[in-house]
Amino acid sequence: MSPLNSTSTRKRGRPPKYQSAEERQAAKITRQRNQRQAAQAAKRNTFFDEYYSAGPSATGERPIALVPGIAALSVTHELEELLPPLSPNPAPLELEDSSILIDEPPLELNSLEPAASPTPNLPEQSRPTHSEPLEGDLSNLETGSPAPAAAEDGEDVCTLARVLADQLYQHHGCCRECYEQACAAHQETHSVYTGLGEYVDQINIAGDFPDVLGSATIAARESNLAQQVTKARKQQIYCGIDPHKPDESPTHLCVAADHRPDPSLGVTVDIDSVGGFVSSLAVARRGIRWHPTQMAVSDLQSSLHIDPVSVQYFDSTGQAHHVRRPVHQVPHYTFGRLIGFEDLSLYLLFPRLYREDQQSSRLLDQDFQQWTDEILLPIINRCYSGDLIQHYPSSFDHSRLNATARGVEMRSQRVDPIPREQLLAYFLPPEALPTIWEQILEATHRPGFHQFQDLKILIEGKNLKTLTKADTLADLMAGFQQHWQNAINEDYLAEPFFYDLGKETCPTTASERERPPQSLLWRRCCLNAYSQWIHSKQPADAPHALQHFYPISMLEDTGSLTLETRRTSPQRRAGLYYSQFYASVKEVFAAGNTYPFTNTATETLALDPQLRKTWQTVGGGLSHNPIALNRAYLTTKQRCHAALQGSVPKVFGLREEHR
Incomplete structure (x- = not known):
């Protein structure tokens, strides 16, 4: 071939702008997104201008000067479409408001109920979230009553302060007589029962259950995990049905059987979080x-x-x-x-x-x-x-x-x-x-x-408990004010401004060697008794607080409680918005506000790979990345496994917080 012919086969013109078809498609998507956002912003500005603008000012007010040299570059990394939608809170188990008022002697500190934790199989903790009925228009919201007189407000504040101080110094749960009656009724109903620790030891004897959390991979279909455990064995573990006596009643699991009498407990108080609106940036003193x-x-x-x-x-x-x-x-x-x-x-x-x-x-x-x-x-x-x-x-x-x-x-x-x-x-x-x-x-x-x-x-500010923890209320306020006054100018705080006052009860011993692993759990009956006691400190016609109980790991008698005062209640007017009681053992699984296996998209991992590909190709029904889901699932497993293994020698206490 001649030199002329060889040069004529060369491609002339500008070099390609994109190195691949994927890069060209990504640039196209970016341009389309920017066009949509620009149109949306322009449309909104037009609405605002037509709705609010009153024409040029008669005083000829000079607008703010722009910084020179600002280029009107298009933005290519808008995250709005990439973030997951706001998910609704899980529907909690609601308790019926009780009109029974009790005025019993306060429960002594040593009657709080610890549950032993001899194995890494600590009870899972349901997330104590607050379900918010805030969707919809103003007509769907609960409206407040007219502002009361100043004298009535002052009286409510003083009453609430005394009640909370009383609770922080001494928990108001079940009285001893009520507890003894409940134990007697339990003996009559369940003559045969077992404790949580004993039950876990029994099911671990056989050792034929695969360790799913300890595996760093997703099991293949050839592993056949479902067939490694028999149906009778699953019924025994999850339902308490004895495979040798299937016609008898299931084993009754009694958390009280793990009670350790007279544990050595320590009580501390703290301010767990603060929050509210302020009137100026000048609130930042430094x-x-x-x-x-x-x-x-x-x-x-x-x-x-x-x-x-x-x-x-x-x-x-x-x-x-x-x-x-x-x-x-x-x-x-x-x-x-x-x-x-x-x-x-x-x-x-x-x-x-x-x-x-x-x-x-x-x-x-x-x-x-x-x-x-x-x-x-x-x-x-x-x-x-x-x-x-x-x-x-x-x-x-x-x-x-x-x-x-x-x-x-x-x-x-x-x-x-x-x-x-x-x-x-x-x-x-x-x-x-x-x-x-x-x-x-x-x-x-x-x-x-x-x-x-x-x-x-x-x-x-949140998660301040370890920073502000103190043995007495006086020490708490002195330490907190040292941080607070150093950074905050209180002249700019708006009403209402909230402080979460917390109390923590935790097992304590003189030395780490003498400290056996254990966890304190709230009894359902004690939480219900507190709910009735705090309501009894209001007028008889005051509305009951919105109450939610969250069982721990499907255990009937233990859990967490949240109480949110109604907008028209005297305690809300006095400043109490919210109270919650929970066990610190939930922090084994909580990473901030992220709890294990709450990513709903991981359900698609259970689909057959060929079916998933068909849906994506034909209907576009799935928009999840299998690689990302695999990583999310495996990382969650590893986190739970590491948390359980490392928490075996620890002690976990009880917390209550009042906002």
Whole structure:
């Protein structure tokens, strides 16, 4: 072949923009997503302008200047569509309100019931969550009564303070006479029974049950685990039916049989969490460690039992709606943490950015970019001197790209679909914080920024129990105030502001060698008795608290209890919103607010692989990644196995918390 012919076969023109078809498809999806988000943001802005704007101001107010050099780059990593939807809380077992009032002698501390834990098979703990009937419009919400007189409020507060102090010093559960009567009735009903520890020892003797948690892999079909254990053996373990005497009544499991008389118990008090709204950023006495970017997933994941916030949105027809939503469902982001008390987070809530079809409470990137570039950064640049501003990011894109620099720019092989982000932080001195907040509120009332109106500041700190734990209430308040006053200016706290006062009862001995493994569990009867006692401290016509009982590992007589006061009750007016009683053994399985095997998508792992592929190809019915689900399932198993093995020599106590 001649040189002329060889050169004519070469491809001319620009090099390909995309290296593969997958990369081209990903870019197409990104463009379409950005177009949809831009259209949605423009439509919402049009609604707000038409609904709220009152025309140009007669005073000719000068708008906030924009930072020079801001490029209108499209954002390519919106997480709204990638996050799972907000799941409803599991429906708890509701107890009937009892009108029986008791006035019995207080239960002594040593009558609290411990259950032995000689093996790693500790009882599983149901998550003591709070079921919130907050979905729907205002008409579905319980409305409060008119504000009572100041004298009545003061009397309710004093009464509540005495009642809680009494409870913290001495638990009000079943009286001794009631306990003896219950034991006698139990003996008559169940003459033959066994304890939990003895039962576990019996079923472990045969040793023919496969250790599923200890395996680091998913069993193959060839393993045939289902046939390794006979039907009779399964009935014996799960139902208590003796395979040699199948016609007799099942074995009755009695937790009281594991009672250890007169255990050595220690009692401590603590403040487990704090939270509430504040009126200004100036609440941070020593300044704020400011985050210029959003977290990928917010750490505000519950309502905190705070009254729902009024939000508004426009539906597809342009009709405005006003509803109330719990704080974690209101669009928000973590503005930063408080210097001097880094356990406290500060959130900014945007009620007018609520979306009817939102799957997460994260701000859309277009909204967050406008907030950052047109409101927040210009105000910060005006309120601080140049020697500080030089260290701050210059724009939304600048801070976003700084956050992804380490996760993107240092890669040479694998590319993540969503770049890993660093949560960078910058110090905002306290002197200018009052001015910054005043100018933010002023800016939200200018044309084009009405969607940022009704902005709220929420501060919240949780899991403070180990930091604030003390032996007496006096020591608790002294230690807590040392942290609190160092970081918080209480002049800016809004009412109501909540403190979770906790009490912990735990087995204690002089030395670790003398400390046998054991767990304390709440008795159902003692929790019911407390519910009746606390209600008896109100007027007879006061509404009963909303009460939920959560059994532990299908054990009838033990569990956790939550009590939420009604909006019209005297105790709610006095400041008590919520009480909960639970066993600390739940922390064996709880990783923050993540509990084992709560990922509902793992159900698809049980499907036949060929069936799953057919559904995905033909109907598009499944959108789960099998690799991700396999990893989630195996990691959960490993976490449970490691937690159980490491918790065998521990002791676990009881907690109660009152907000």
